[in-house]
Amino acid sequence: MNDKKLYLALFILALAAPAVLYPVFLMKVLCFALFACAFNLLLGFAGLLSFGHAAFLGTGGYVTGYLMINAGLTPELGILAGTLAAGLLGAVYGKLAVRREGIYFAMVTLALAQLAFFFYLQAPFTGGEDGLQGVPRGELFGFIDLSNNLAMYYFVLAIFVFGFWLIRRTVHSPFGQVLKAIRENEPRAISLGYNVNDYKWLAFVISSALAGLAGSTKTLVFQLASLNDVHWHLSGEVVLMTLVGGMGTLLGPLVGAGAIVTIQNYLSGGELGNYIHIILGAIFVVCVLAFRSGIVGQFQKMLKQNF
Amino acid sequence: MATFLGINLFGLFGQLLVGLINGSFYALLSLGLAIIFGLLKIINFAQGAMYMLGAFGAWLALNHLGINYWAALVLVPLAVGAIGILLERVLVRPIAHEDHLYSLLLTFGIALMLQGLFTHLFGSSGMPYAIPDELKGGTRLPFMYLPDYRAWIIVASAVVCGGTWWMIEKTRLGAYLRAGTENPQLMQAFGINVPLMVTLTFGFGVALAGFAGVMAAPVYSVSPEMGSNLLIVVFAIVVIGGMGSIGGAILTGLGMGIVEGLTKYFYPEASTTVIFLVMVIVLLLKPAGLFGKEA
Numbered sequence: 001m002n003d004k005k006l007y008l009a010l011f012i013l014a015l016a017a018p019a020v021l022y023p024v025f026l027m028k029v030l031c032f033a034l035f036a037c038a039f040n041l042l043l044g045f046a047g048l049l050s051f052g053h054a055a056f057l058g059t060g061g062y063v064t065g066y067l068m069i070n071a072g073l074t075p076e077l078g079i080l081a082g083t084l085a086a087g088l089l090g091a092v093y094g095k096l097a098v099r100r101e102g103i104y105f106a107m108v109t110l111a112l113a114q115l116a117f118f119f120y121l122q123a124p125f126t127g128g129e130d131g132l133q134g135v136p137r138g139e140l141f142g143f144i145d146l147s148n149n150l151a152m153y154y155f156v157l158a159i160f161v162f163g164f165w166l167i168r169r170t171v172h173s174p175f176g177q178v179l180k181a182i183r184e185n186e187p188r189a190i191s192l193g194y195n196v197n198d199y200k201w202l203a204f205v206i207s208s209a210l211a212g213l214a215g216s217t218k219t220l221v222f223q224l225a226s227l228n229d230v231h232w233h234l235s236g237e238v239v240l241m242t243l244v245g246g247m248g249t250l251l252g253p254l255v256g257a258g259a260i261v262t263i264q265n266y267l268s269g270g271e272l273g274n275y276i277h278i279i280l281g282a283i284f285v286v287c288v289l290a291f292r293s294g295i296v297g298q299f300q301k302m303l304k305q306n307f
Numbered sequence: 308m309a310t311f312l313g314i315n316l317f318g319l320f321g322q323l324l325v326g327l328i329n330g331s332f333y334a335l336l337s338l339g340l341a342i343i344f345g346l347l348k349i350i351n352f353a354q355g356a357m358y359m360l361g362a363f364g365a366w367l368a369l370n371h372l373g374i375n376y377w378a379a380l381v382l383v384p385l386a387v388g389a390i391g392i393l394l395e396r397v398l399v400r401p402i403a404h405e406d407h408l409y410s411l412l413l414t415f416g417i418a419l420m421l422q423g424l425f426t427h428l429f430g431s432s433g434m435p436y437a438i439p440d441e442l443k444g445g446t447r448l449p450f451m452y453l454p455d456y457r458a459w460i461i462v463a464s465a466v467v468c469g470g471t472w473w474m475i476e477k478t479r480l481g482a483y484l485r486a487g488t489e490n491p492q493l494m495q496a497f498g499i500n501v502p503l504m505v506t507l508t509f510g511f512g513v514a515l516a517g518f519a520g521v522m523a524a525p526v527y528s529v530s531p532e533m534g535s536n537l538l539i540v541v542f543a544i545v546v547i548g549g550m551g552s553i554g555g556a557i558l559t560g561l562g563m564g565i566v567e568g569l570t571k572y573f574y575p576e577a578s579t580t581v582i583f584l585v586m587v588i589v590l591l592l593k594p595a596g597l598f599g600k601e602a
Contacts, residue, residue: 115583
């Protein structure tokens with residue numbers, strides 16, 4: 001029950017947030033939070049470190065952007081198409097990646113994502129180095145004009161809530177329990193008769209589709225799909241967000257995404273902009289060495305110890 | 308122009324040579340990764356950054372300290388190896404007992420910091436490094452022109468890779484290393500200083516990347532990005548070869564360089580992706596990798 005009250009409070013906060021904070025900033029946080037939540041479904045709950053999740057975010061973004069520009073789809077259909085495309089790519093990449101474990105899994109996903117990067121770099125429909133610019137936001141269901149930032153914000157919030165709900169539902173389902181069992185002791189899960197590769201694969205597909213959903217949404221928000229969205233830097237950033245917030249916690253990626261996006265926004269505005277990668281790298285190192293449970297994980301530990 | 312069955316031999320051999328050179332670098336980097344992986348069971352994500360450090364080290368040595376290429380070829384790998392030893396002792400060691408994913412993330416963070424630092428200091432555009440005078444010429448072979456420096460890269464990396472292979476597979480020191488790979492606890496019980504061996508191994512693996520960086524400085528431009536782009540390809544190569552064998556890492560590296568060179572000639576559009584596609588095929592047919600042991 002306590003959980004539900006917390007979520008409700010957060011939801012009300014999110015509803016009121018545009019009154020205090022700039023909606024575009026909030027939308028950026030929500031998009032990356034959804035991305036990180038999707039990534040965390042794999043890392044935190046199935047123990048699979050994907051180092052190529054930008055491929056799915058970028059695929060969602062490119063497909064949505066291309067269809068919005070060239071086919072004149074309504075935003076909900078554009079996003080649906082982007083999400084499906086990312087899920088499809090995830091189905092193929094996942095089939096390949098689950099054939100290896102541990103650090104090999106990380107290397108395979110990174111290499112596959114690089115394959116996607118080079119594909120989008122050369123493919124004629126992505127606009128190469130320029131990316132797809134001026135993607136129209138369109139009118140939701142044909143009558144809600146999303147060029148209004150506030151309307152767009154509530155649409156993004158609805159998408160995030162849906163994505164978060166789906167992840168929470170997955171984690172707490174029997175399927176999610178098996179994932180955790182695989183994370184904790186894979187040989188035992190195998191000996192209990194679970195076909196672990198199928199479970200990992202399905203988790204991979206869900207995760208990549210949701211990452212695609214985040215990418216599609218992000219493309220609408222910024223009206224841009226570019227190579228940055230498929231670059232390995234971004235795959236690293238989502239790992240960092242999850243690590244900072246707390247991997248294996250539901251709210252961790254949200255908190256981590258908020259923290260990292262805030263830091264990036266703050267740095268890119270000031271003189272420290274040049275140091276951004278040094279600082280992100282340093283946060284990585286410090287978190288791994290001394291802060292492995294992340295903000296939310298640490299908070300939960302303190303709650304357990306004190307109450 | 309020499310042609311055979313409609314194939315332009317000059318172009319073909321030219322691309323094969325480029326492929327062999329790239330393959331030499333792939334071999335040096337994946338060899339370093341495999342050595343480190345063997346004993347520490349971690350993947351060093353900073354290997355590309357160490358390669359970049361090697362190239363910058365050579366550049367800085369020449370332009371600020373007046374140290375020429377030949378001296379840099381010895382000194383810079385030593386310096387990079389020393390940095391590796393420091394990193395292992397200060398950062399990697401404290402989390403050695405944790406899940407290996409953490410050390411991967413740690414080395415990724417280190418790579419990000421180093422790349423960011425050098426981008427900040429030197430900008431992201433590349434800097435030229437002159438080929439040493441002794442190797443400026445070239446030889447005209449019947450079917451191609453072979454620049455001396457390129458020949459030198461192939462010979463030098465073959466010697467270093469071969470020497471490393473010999474040291475690990477044929478000497479007493481290598482026997483310790485292989486035993487440590489199998490069972491470090493038992494080695495420790497026999498009175499071998501395993502922690503020292505781990506540190507030196509890490510330093511050596513990293514120094515190989517530094518050596519590759521110095522070699523690369525005259526052929527590729529010296530830039531902060533040079534390491535990360537290369538490393539992702541090397542990861543694919545490591546997946547293709549499997550990290551079980553030292554010889555396998557070397558052969559796969561060279562072989563993939565040649566495959567890439569051939570692709571550049573026959574179907575240039577796929578030259579950046581062909582190695583990843585080979586990885587996909589290997590994953591489908593022999594998931595453990597060409598030289599890997601089935602887990």
